[in-house]
Amino acid sequence: MTTINDIAQMAKVSRTTVSRALNNSGYVSEDVRKRIMKIVEETGYMPSQSAKSLRTKRSGVIGIILPRLSTETSTRVVNGINEELAKEGFQILLTDTELNKQKEIEYIRLLKTRHVDGIILLATNVNEELIKAIHNIDIPVLAIGQELPGVPSLVYDDYHAAADLTNMLIHKGHERIAFIGVTHDDPSVGGLREQAYRDKMKVNGLEIQETWIGQGDFSIESGYEQMKSILKRSKGQEPTALFAVTDRMAIGAMEYLKEQGYTIPEEMAVVGIGxxxxxxxxxxxxxxIDYHNKDAGKKAAELLLRQLKNEKIDKKFELTYRLIMRNSV
Amino acid sequence: MTTINDIAQMAKVSRTTVSRALNNSGYVSEDVRKRIMKIVEETGYMPSQSAKSLRTKRSGVIGIILPRLSTETSTRVVNGINEELAKEGFQILLTDTELNKQKEIEYIRLLKTRHVDGIILLATNVNEELIKAIHNIDIPVLAIGQELPGVPSLVYDDYHAAADLTNMLIHKGHERIAFIGVTHDDPSVGGLREQAYRDKMKVNGLEIQETWIGQGDFSIESGYEQMKSILKRSKGQEPTALFAVTDRMAIGAMEYLKEQGYTIPEEMAVVGIGxxxxxxxxxxxxxxIDYHNKDAGKKAAELLLRQLKNEKIDKKFELTYRLIMRNSV
DNA sequence: AACTGATGTGTAATCGATTACATGTTTACA
DNA sequence: TGTAAACATGTAATCGATTACACATCAGTT
Incomplete structure (x- = not known):
């Protein structure tokens, strides 16, 4: 492996000069610069990032912490992040928590030892220890999906998105609307979306039967199962519509409904989010609801880069969403 | 940031001893080891990977080069890779070529400067320059999806998979089978799959009308468009079945067919791969056809790790596949 | 002619780890 | 009791870059 010393020797200058030529820092005569660049070209020399980052404390790498690597949402966000970061020559170091809260914290520390310049966290829950871990490392962190106190956060407008969906169903004439949510550990998906549903039902004077409420785990299968038990539980006062907080669960529910011979949307309207x-x-x-995940990723990357340039940024950014009307309603 | 020197000072030993305690190398008395570990715990010290990797030439990071970050195939493979690597404490550095051949080569060199211990390349094409670039860096590289000369490669059995699909359609009685492929720059998807289709048609004495052949670009939209033009071109001798080399293109084709009121599979059978x-x-x-992408990722990671341990591995591994019969045929 | 500021280059310290080598202490066994 | 092997720890070089500081040259100004 050729190092800066080799280049220096070949160009008959000190490695200081080589470094200056490569980084456009300090003065280097046009003559010498050309000589160096030529040799760099020929040898295909590339500076060691480890050495560089040891010295400068910057690595050109951004760490990403994902709840799950294999979801469409994650992929889109990462895609957006990557697109923005690549422009500025940053690379991505990926970690997957497999929905394990402890790993979330572990990875924050681990990424620090790898000298990442910043971290983007696709958050799925909010807890004290996590917040503390984030504040303890002194590199920029940006959260997507949850509002973390004291941490710049990019959040979807879960409340209004869910409220719009609920209202839409009500305006279509539905009065008995079932709901499949997720754990409240996830304040955004589990908390806000359900809150909006309950609020809008109430505002419109509609009563909610608790038999209509199910809790899944984001998977298609859980949507299927929850739909099944909702129908079983609510015999006699079956709902006419279902609001599932994720597309996947909505699709699982649809599978069950189709299997049982329900017609959608006539006998049961279904909506999801994602x-x-x-x-x-x-x-x-x-x-x-389209959350424009890729744009979220781009925005996140952009905000993080601005932090890296020491710009002050706000603590909270709200993203827009769009209701997509299709044939399941 | 606390360094090994801080820990050494606090434990009243030299940093050598701290290093030994942390890495279980050399002798350290139980007494001192405990003292050091306690301080490490308390301070939350974690060694700088840059320093470590500068010295040892190992980083605990594996580079992955993807053609596209946002496809299901890529995601599944990365997921499998990550699952295996995480077990051994490796991290993933992701790069996305956006299907740009030049970037493929660029990233290989870039990853080297980042001292990755190995590279997994989801290859989409084969060319001289790429092969050369791979041979020029002296870290283990593993290719998935294409057979690269001289490079350990993990390949899907594209030929037989496509042959099986074609045979299956023929045995179902289809004689006029349309085909949507991709560029031959991609020897596996573009070359082998088409070859198998043509071979099996021939073997079975069936003639192929070139009007039945379309070329898409992996996208759903291109499947839609190609189906459209195939039907337009082949008026009078329309095919009764379609073999698209990817699911996405098959689904695009189905969309067009449904739009035009074709019944599937009665008026047109459709098959895809993925x-x-x-x-x-x-x-x-x-x-x-299920290619078990996640398993491929796992296998790739496993093979790469074995290379890192200096085990000799074969140059070529073939993966298994499974035909999934569903209702479109 | 003396001084100043811009330009060009080099010396050596530094970042935070690992590790070859040296040195001292115990233990075990002939 | 002598000595080799095992154990325990430290000193200092090293990895490959950046950068503070020093020094030399040269042009322009007074």
């Missing part, structure tokens, strides 16, 4: 590819191509196509 | 989530939930569900 605008997954599946939602578009399934029959009937699913009414859902 | 076993995407979409293929399962679309109506009718799509007959396809």
């Amino acid at each position: 605008a997954s590819a599946l939602s578009k191509y399934i029959t009937p196509s699913l009414t859902t | 076993a995407s989530a979409l293929s399962k939930y679309i109506t009718p569900s799509l007959t396809t």
